[in-house]
Each structure stands twice: as structure tokens, then as C-alpha cells.
Amino acid sequence: MMMELWRLLIISILVFSPSFINGDTDQSDASALNVMFSSMNSPPQLTGWTASGGDPCGQSWKGVTCSGSRVTQIKIPNLGLTGSIGFQLMSLTSLTDFDISHNNFGGTVPYNLPPNLQRLNLAGCNFNGAVPYSISTMKPLVHLDLSQNQFNGQLNVDFSQLTSLSNINLANNALTGDLPQTMSSLTNLKTLNVQNNQFTGTIDVLGDLPLENLNIANNHFTGWVPRQLQNINIQKDGNSWSSGPAPPAPPGSHANHHKSGNHGKSSDSLSSGDGKSGIGPGAIVGIILAIVVVVAIVGFILFKRRIRRPSPDVEKVDIHKPFVAPASNDVEGKPEYMELKSVHSSSSINTTTLDTVPAVVLKPPPLDRNKSFDDEDLSNKPVRPIVTKIPTPVPENVKSYSIADLQMATGSFSVENLIGEGSIGRVYRAQFDDGKVLAVKKIDSSVLANHPEDFTEIVASISKLHHPNVTELVGYCSEHGQHLLIYEFHKNGSLNDFLHLDDEYSKPLTWNTRVKIALGSARALEYLHEVCSPSVVHQNFKSENILLDVELNPHLSDCGLANLLPNANQAINHNACAPEVADSGQYTLKSDVYSFGVVMLELLSGRKPFDSSLPRAEQSLVRWATPQLHDIDALTKMVDPALEGLYPVKSLSRFADVIALCVQPEPEFRPPMSEVVQALVRLVQRANMSKRTVGNAGRQSESTDTNDSVN
Structure with a gap:
């Protein structure tokens, strides 16, 4: 009998042990799914999911597939999910398939996505x-679908390591700029859909890819469709293609060496054919000989002219060295230019002035393409030196860093040190050998490429901004085509994180702290608008750009970078900007005031400027809240539930009055920031005399001291 019991016990262990092992979910995976469930507002349709604890692999959570103890797939499309997708997804290192398509999340995608995905579907x-830059590090990625969203700005993804990608769908967004040159690395790409965006430039970067299906319709592409792509399944209407035959590819280009295969005949086969087309060997030799003769004649004429031209004022130049004329706006450091050694006494140039110029160069006179050389004897023209632009000096209080220093401090700009991503670049945490921690903003090269100002001018301008509530510029870097700004680091992140991200480690902001943040932010804008000369319009005032230090004092970031921002008509969320900006794209001091009022509404209500998960009438924060700002009963119902009723009622009412002034639709009726600051100071002073607050059930309770609000 005893023997039978032992056998039964052993059989039970053997039968049930596999499921027990599979059910023991990795703790980091379980925690990531807990946070994700809470961030999605704990939807009941996700059966089995919980906000804490639980066993995703052992309890068959809806849409979750495991291998052993690790989560490998999350497929939860078309479930009407809302909220956000959490901020711990990076710990899902075994996840290969992530499909949350066709839900109602809204907002931005967190940058810390699972790192080893093979399939990522965020469609609809x-x-x-911006499209998350962290996609650049997903080396195993095969399928990427970001279609039917509202992604905007440049496509700042580095495709150089994504050589496994076979299918990319970016259709129906608002992406702008040229296609990234790194797309040329997508050697396995079969299908690319980018229709219904605002892409510009050419599609030459796609010419050598093994594409079978390509949809580039309804963009702003120009130039010609590469010949290699003309025989595939392609949709290209709705662009500004050039008319006429495409120019021949330059010698040695990829187009001349493109393989055949899916694209029909190769370049070689097209040039040979059946003898009815192409150029024979004899013709090629004749053309080459003709070119040689023409070049020799032109060279002899130019040689004779150079001999006749008097040049007593310049140093002799080796006539056998070919002259190369660089672009007129790029003359510094060009060896082909001759340095001016002396100036003739009859010249109108002041030689004492030239002594102060660091580099003076000679430039050939501009060539009028409508005249022949015989129309005007260039040798009789006086030599006019062109003075290069003196770079704007950078103040001594701003340190110049090297790329090597910043790479060491940021772990080669690793994803682990990525702390933010915006419309002009990404921000990294940098820890230096001396223990100092700073924030490094790496500006996208495409942003400065189309910008007329010199980077050092931007640095010099920002370095003049000094205020306790403005993030301080510490240094900069400009090497090898890279442009970076180094700021002081604030470990508590942004106001947006505190208000809108669920984090078990951070406590809700008290009423006093919210007033303090509003007042400090108002003082920052007052400084930019009314102290700086000329006035500085921020243009991007939002909770994401209000950074909080260890004492939760606010520091406004991105000041002085307005000219680098994309145009307002490219912005997607018009609910956070002033009506006149949404209509005309014109920013003013008063549009900053409106944006400040929106942030105050976030502080009061705890809601986002726009939240698609709410009922339609409540999705736009300003539209929903404005009619209720002067109704005290409605106002108390609007207050962030995280405050648990602990706030001075009169302070709340006066706070709402300031908001109502700031978010008026007519800009001329909005107050200047100095008046806003005064109103908030009076609010704080009066609040200090009142110690009564309304509790959750209408009970009276004591408020905390508000003296720190005026600091």
C-alpha cells in the first residue's frame, strides 16, 4: 500500500511539474505586464491580467504567449484599449511579437520599447x-507597421542595423523630410508603404533595394523613379515627379551596377540588347577622342589667358594645379582658394581692417551664364577679396566638449541612457568621470541642415539665458557634423511624467507643490518675454519641457530653440496650442501665455491636453474645462483625484481665474506674463492665511503650509 502511494506521488510530480515550471513567469516580465495593464486603465477585456502579481505564463493571460518562464508574444489588437502602454517594456527582452494595433491609445509612444522584437505592429x-528612435536598435526586426497613426516630423530612425527588415508600413501619418539615407542598408526589404505622408526629396536611396511592392503615393517626392523600381509593383501618383527622361547615372554609381532579378533587365543588358539600341564600341571610342580634343583646346585657351593676366598683387600659383571653385557659402579651409598676401595700394580695401580678419580669400568673379567669354574681358576686372564670415564667439562660461567625451559619458549614446525624444532630437543622460551628471541633447542633422543660423550663434544666444527657473546650458559640441547641447540634469524628470505616468515610486504632487511649479514656470516665461531683449518666444511650452529638480522646483527647457522647431501647421495636437497658431502657424508672446494656461489646467485636473480614451466631449482639456472654471461646484469635481480633496478652496478658485484669463481664444485679451506672476504671488500669499480645505466627503480638514509656494 505504501509503495502504491509513492508511485502515485511520483507520477503526479511528473505529470504536473511542466505546467508548474511554465507558470513560474520571470518577475521582470510579470512586473512589466502589471504596469502595462494599469497604464491601459485596467481594461476588463484583458481577461486574466492584473495590476499587481499574477502569473502571465501560468494563468493564460489574454493575448500573452510564453516560452518557459519568459513572455515571447503579446497580441491584443482590436480590443478598444485606451490609456498608454506603460514604461517598463524594455525589460521584456524575450518578446519577439508585439501587436497592439487598432486600439485607442493616443499620445506618444514610449522610447523604451522591447529591444529584441521581430514583429512590431502599432497600426491604427x-x-x-516622433517615431521612436529606439526602433533603430531592434536588430532582429522583420515586420514593422506604424501605419494609420499621427506620427509627425522627420523619420529619425537609423536603419543601418535593421538588415532583417522585410516589410515596413508607415502609411497614413504626417511624416516629413527626406527618406533616411540609412535605408540603403535594408538589403532584405520586399515591401515598403509610405503613402499619404508629407515626405520630400528623391527616392534614390531605394534604388538598389530588392523591393517587390512599393507604395509612395500622395507625398511630395521629386526627381525621377529609379529605373530599377519601374518594373515592380509600384504606386507613385500624387507626387511632383520631374518630367522628361531621367539623367544618366554618374559613372560608378549603384544604378550602373544594379543586379537584375525582380527588377527586370540589368543596366548591362539594357545597354546591349539586339543591336537596335545602345552605343557600339566604335562610337564610344569616337566620343572619347572628341572629348579629349575639346578639353585640350579649352585648356590651351585658358592657359594663354592666364599668361596674359597681370597678377602682381597675389602669390604665384602652380598653373598645373587645377582650379576648383567651391560653393560661394563654403570657402573656409578650402585649399583650392589662394590666400591674399598683399593688397595693391590703389585698392579700395582698408588693409588695417583686413588685419582683424582671421581668413581672407580670393574668389573668382561670378560667371554670368548668359554671356560668352568674349562679351567681357575678365582679365581687366580688379581683384576683389571676399572676407569670410567671422564665427560668433561662444561665451567662456559654456564649455566645449568633444564627441569622444560625450560618447564615453553616454555609453555611445545607448538606449539605456536615452531619457527623452522630441521634434529636434534625442536627450541622453551623461555621467562623466568626475561624477557629474548632465543631459545631452543630440540635435538631428536634418534640423540644422535647413537652418540658416550658425550653430555657434544658437549656442551663444542660449548661453545668455540665466534664470533660476530656466534650464542652464553647460556646454556644447560641434564635431564631425554632429551638433549637441549639454544642459544641467534634473533627476526628477518632467512635470508630464509626474502628472500622467503611473509610477509606484513617485508620490502625487500636493496642491502647494503644483502652485509652486505654476509660479516658477510663469517666472521663467516672464523672464523670456519681458526681461530678455529682444523678447524670446518659447513656442513649445508644455509639461514635457518643465523639468523638476530634487526639491520639485521647475526649470523650463528648450528655451531659445524655437527656430529649430517644425512649423506649427505640421503639429498634430492642436489642442495644446493657441487657436491662432493652429490657424496661421504664427507664434507670439500671447500664444506662449495660452500654452501656460493649458499646463495650469493639467496641474489642476491631472488630465492630458488631449486624451482620446475619454468621452468625446471631454477629450480636449481646454474645451471641456473652460465653461466650468467659474462654477465652484463644477470646479471641485474637475480637480485631480490624486489630491484627495486636500486643497484650499479659495486658492483653487483664484487658480482657475488665472487659467481662464490665459486660455481666452482672443490673444489680445490674454494678460502679459508679469501680470500672471503677480496674480499667482497674491494667490499664494492669501492661501497662507487660510488653513481650511475641503475633504473628499465635504468634511473640513487642515491644509499644509504653503510658504514654499513663493520660493
């Missing part, structure tokens, strides 16, 4: 902002 989720 109302996401906006």
Missing part, C-alpha cells in the same frame, strides 16, 4: 509625435 492607435 492614434499615436502622435
Whole structure:
């Protein structure tokens, strides 16, 4: 009998042990799914999911597939999910398939996505902002679908390591700029859909890819469709293609060596054919000989002219060295230019002035293409030196860093040190050998490429901004075509994180702290608008750009970078900007005041400027809240539930009065920031005399001291 019991016990262990092992979910995976469930507002349709604890692999959570103890797939499309997708997804290192398509999330995509995905499907989720740069590190990625969202700005993804990608769908967004040159690395790409965006430039970068299906319709592409792509399944209407035959590819280009295969005949086969087309060997030899003769004649004429031209004022130049004329706006450091050694006494140039110029160069006179050389004897023209632009000096209080220093401090700009991503670049945490921690903003090269100002001018301008509530510029870097700004680091992140991200480690902001943040932010804008000369319009005032230090004092970031921002008509979330900006794209001091009022509404209500998960009438924060700002009963119902009723009622009412002034639709009726600051100071002073607050059930309770609000 005893023997039978032992056998039964052993059989039970053997039968049930596999499921027990599979059910023991890795703790980091379980925690990531807990946070994700809470961030999605704990939807009941996700059966089995919980906000804490639980066993995703052992309890068959809806849409979750495991291998052993690790989560490998999350597929939860078309479930009407809202909220956000959490901020711990990076710990899902075994996840290969992530499909949350066709839900109602909205907002931006967190940058810390699972790192080892093979399939990523975020289609149809109302996401906006920039496409996450962290996609660049997903080396195993095969399928990427970001279609039917509201992604905007440049496609700042580095495709150089994504050589496994076979299918990319970016259709129906608002992406702008040229296609990234790194797309040329996508050697396995079969299908690319980018229709219904605002892409510009040519599609030459796609010419050598093994594409079978390509949809580039309804963009702003120009130039010609590469010949290699003309025989595939392609949709290209709705662009500004050049008319006429395409120019021949330059010698040695990829187009001349493109393989055949899916694209029909190769370049070689097209040039040979059946003898009815192409150029024979004899013709090629004749053309080459003709070119040689023409070049020799032109060279002899130019040689004779150079001999006749008097040049007593310049140093002799080796006539056998070919002259190369660089672009007129790029003359510094060009060896082909001759340095001016002396100036003739009859010249109108003041030689004492030239002594102060660091580099003076000679430039050939501009060539009028409508005249022949015989129309005007260039040798009789006086030599006119062109003075290069003196670079704007950078103040001594701003340190110049090297790329090597910043790479060491940021771990080669690793994803682990990525702390933010915006419309002009990404921000990294940098820890230096001396223990100092700073924030490094790496500006996208495409942003400065189309910008007329010199980077050092931007640095010099920002370095003049000094205020306790403005993030301080510490240094900069400009090497090898890279442009970076180094700021002081604030470990508590942004106001947006505190208000809108669920984090078990951070406590809700008290009423006093919210007033302090509003007042400090108002003082920052007052400084930019009314102290700086000329006035500085921020243009991007939002909770994401209000950084909090260890004492939760606010520091406004991105000041002085307005000219680098994309145009307002490219912005997706018009609910956070002033009506006149949404209509005309014109920013003013008063549009900053409006944006400040929106942030105050976030502080009061705890809501986002726009939240697609709410009922339609409540999605736009300003539209929903404005009619209720002067109704005290409605106002108390608007207050962030995280405050648990602990706030001075009169302080709340006066706070709402300031908001109502700031978010008026007519800009001329909005107050200047100095008046806003005074109103908030009076609010704080009066609040200090009142110690009564309304509790959750209408009870009276004591408020905390508000003296720190005026600091």
C-alpha cells in the first residue's frame, strides 16, 4: 500500500511539474505586464491580467504567449484599449511579437520599447509625435507597421542595423523630410508603404533595394523613379515627379551596377540588347577622342589667358594645379582658394581692417551664364577679396566638449541612457568621470541642415539665458557634423511624467507643490518675454519641457530653440496650442501665455491636453474645462483625484481665474506674463492665511503650509 502511494506521488510530480515550471513567469516580465495593464486603465477585456502579481505564463493571460518562464508574444489588437502602454517594456527582452494595433491609445509612444522584437505592429492607435528612435536598435526586426497613426516630423530612425527588415508600413501619418539615407542598408526589404505622408526629396536611396511592392503615393517626392523600381509593383501618383527622361547615372554609381532579378533587365543588358539600341564600341571610342580634343583646346585657351593676366598683387600659383571653385557659402579651409598676401595700394580695401580678419580669400568673379567669354574681358576686372564670415564667439562660461567625451559619458549614446525624444532630437543622460551628471541633447542633422543660423550663434544666444527657473546650458559640441547641447540634469524628470505616468515610486504632487511649479514656470516665461531683449518666444511650452529638480522646483527647457522647431501647421495636437497658431502657424508672446494656461489646467485636473480614451466631449482639456472654471461646484469635481480633496478652496478658485484669463481664444485679451506672476504671488500669499480645505466627503480638514509656494 505504501509503495502504491509513492508511485502515485511520483507520477503526479511528473505529470504536473511542466505546467508548474511554465507558470513560474520571470518577475521582470510579470512586473512589466502589471504596469502595462494599469497604464491601459485596467481594461476588463484583458481577461486574466492584473495590476499587481499574477502569473502571465501560468494563468493564460489574454493575448500573452510564453516560452518557459519568459513572455515571447503579446497580441491584443482590436480590443478598444485606451490609456498608454506603460514604461517598463524594455525589460521584456524575450518578446519577439508585439501587436497592439487598432486600439485607442493616443499620445506618444514610449522610447523604451522591447529591444529584441521581430514583429512590431502599432497600426491604427492614434499615436502622435516622433517615431521612436529606439526602433533603430531592434536588430532582429522583420515586420514593422506604424501605419494609420499621427506620427509627425522627420523619420529619425537609423536603419543601418535593421538588415532583417522585410516589410515596413508607415502609411497614413504626417511624416516629413527626406527618406533616411540609412535605408540603403535594408538589403532584405520586399515591401515598403509610405503613402499619404508629407515626405520630400528623391527616392534614390531605394534604388538598389530588392523591393517587390512599393507604395509612395500622395507625398511630395521629386526627381525621377529609379529605373530599377519601374518594373515592380509600384504606386507613385500624387507626387511632383520631374518630367522628361531621367539623367544618366554618374559613372560608378549603384544604378550602373544594379543586379537584375525582380527588377527586370540589368543596366548591362539594357545597354546591349539586339543591336537596335545602345552605343557600339566604335562610337564610344569616337566620343572619347572628341572629348579629349575639346578639353585640350579649352585648356590651351585658358592657359594663354592666364599668361596674359597681370597678377602682381597675389602669390604665384602652380598653373598645373587645377582650379576648383567651391560653393560661394563654403570657402573656409578650402585649399583650392589662394590666400591674399598683399593688397595693391590703389585698392579700395582698408588693409588695417583686413588685419582683424582671421581668413581672407580670393574668389573668382561670378560667371554670368548668359554671356560668352568674349562679351567681357575678365582679365581687366580688379581683384576683389571676399572676407569670410567671422564665427560668433561662444561665451567662456559654456564649455566645449568633444564627441569622444560625450560618447564615453553616454555609453555611445545607448538606449539605456536615452531619457527623452522630441521634434529636434534625442536627450541622453551623461555621467562623466568626475561624477557629474548632465543631459545631452543630440540635435538631428536634418534640423540644422535647413537652418540658416550658425550653430555657434544658437549656442551663444542660449548661453545668455540665466534664470533660476530656466534650464542652464553647460556646454556644447560641434564635431564631425554632429551638433549637441549639454544642459544641467534634473533627476526628477518632467512635470508630464509626474502628472500622467503611473509610477509606484513617485508620490502625487500636493496642491502647494503644483502652485509652486505654476509660479516658477510663469517666472521663467516672464523672464523670456519681458526681461530678455529682444523678447524670446518659447513656442513649445508644455509639461514635457518643465523639468523638476530634487526639491520639485521647475526649470523650463528648450528655451531659445524655437527656430529649430517644425512649423506649427505640421503639429498634430492642436489642442495644446493657441487657436491662432493652429490657424496661421504664427507664434507670439500671447500664444506662449495660452500654452501656460493649458499646463495650469493639467496641474489642476491631472488630465492630458488631449486624451482620446475619454468621452468625446471631454477629450480636449481646454474645451471641456473652460465653461466650468467659474462654477465652484463644477470646479471641485474637475480637480485631480490624486489630491484627495486636500486643497484650499479659495486658492483653487483664484487658480482657475488665472487659467481662464490665459486660455481666452482672443490673444489680445490674454494678460502679459508679469501680470500672471503677480496674480499667482497674491494667490499664494492669501492661501497662507487660510488653513481650511475641503475633504473628499465635504468634511473640513487642515491644509499644509504653503510658504514654499513663493520660493
